[in-house]
Amino acid sequence: MTQQPVQSPQFFLTAPSPCPYLEGQFERKVFTHLVGDKAPEMNDLLTQGGFRRSQNIAYRPACETCRACVSVRILAQEFEPNKTMRRVLKQNADLIGTAHGAEPSSEQYSLFRSYLDARHKKGGMSDMTVLDYAMMVEDTHVGTQVIEYRRRGPDSFITGKGEGELLAVALTDMMSDGLSMVYSFYNPALTDRSLGTFMILDHIQRAVAAGLPHVYLGYWVNGSRKMAYKVRFKPQEHLGPQGWARFE
Structure with a gap:
């Protein structure tokens, strides 16, 4: 043996x-x-x-x-936002994302709870407690960051940090070949901002700035309306039986 x-x-x-x-x-x-x-x-x-x-x-x-x-990853270095995405970037130009260590907070959980109650009330995560949320963030042995999105303040150009109310959060793994978006959530009342799309666009910009080729989005489920948004970010690659293949 x-x-x-x-x-x-x-x-x-x-x-x-x-x-x-x-x-x-x-x-x-x-x-x-x-x-x-x-x-x-x-x-x-x-x-x-x-x-x-x-x-x-x-x-x-x-x-x-x-x-x-199907596993999906965006080819960050080749990506060009379309007209709708450029509008989302413009709408959220007053926001700035600040990366922190994998540390939960009561403010994050409050936003997380509001997001679940509004968008995924019957989902598998709907009954998560504050302790469950803390485990989701803290229980990691890899390079994980919590990126908090707030409005830009008068000192943001110096500090690199936003100020005021927490509007969106992304739990992100830092990998050798890109960024993996583990989970993200946002203020469900701010539908006009398209914050889910904005966070993906922001991660693409972060990958480009770091010289990384990919942003991993997890699974696109063919036939599921919930996952249809993931194929909008092209060019991208899909993982099939023969390996990663370009999808445009």
């Missing part, structure tokens, strides 16, 4: 459960734990292979009868 090195990850398979995106389908996931000194390197490899991170777990779909979930 061949023995695996201690550092080799162990993978597990979940039992089937109803799919949250496609009615009548059942999902299964293969997952492993991201812990220890090798966690950042492993997170890079697994994300490039189609996995997503949730706390200290990396997972990907392993459904028996469906292949609708």
Whole structure:
């Protein structure tokens, strides 16, 4: 019998459960734990292979009868915003995102709670407590940042920080080849600002500034209206049986 090195990850398979995106389908996931000194390197490899991170777990779909979930990453260095996206950037030119360590706050949770109650009241995260939220942010062994978006203040050009009310938050992993948007949320009352789109555009700009090629958006689910927005950010690549392929 061949023995695996201690550092080799162990993978597990979940039992089937109803799919949250496609009615009548059942999902299964293969997952492993991201812990220890090798966690950042492993997170890079697994994300490039189609996995997503949730706390200290990396997972990907392993459904028996469906292949609708497709990993998506934006080609940041080639990206050019369209007319609608340029308008979103202009509408939010008064905002600035400040990167912090993976530290939760009561202000973040209050915004998170408002977002869930307005946009995902029946979703799988709807009953998350403040402790659950803290674990979502803190339970990471990789390079994770919390990016807080606030309005620009008179001293922002000096401090690089916004001021006043917290309007949006992105939980983001810093990878060797890009930024992975783990989760984001925003003030649901500010629909005219299109803050979800703005945060993706801001991450593209951050990747370009850092010389990184990709922004990972997780899964696009073909046939799910909830996920349709992800294919608007082109050019991008989709992960298929033959590897990453350009999608325009």
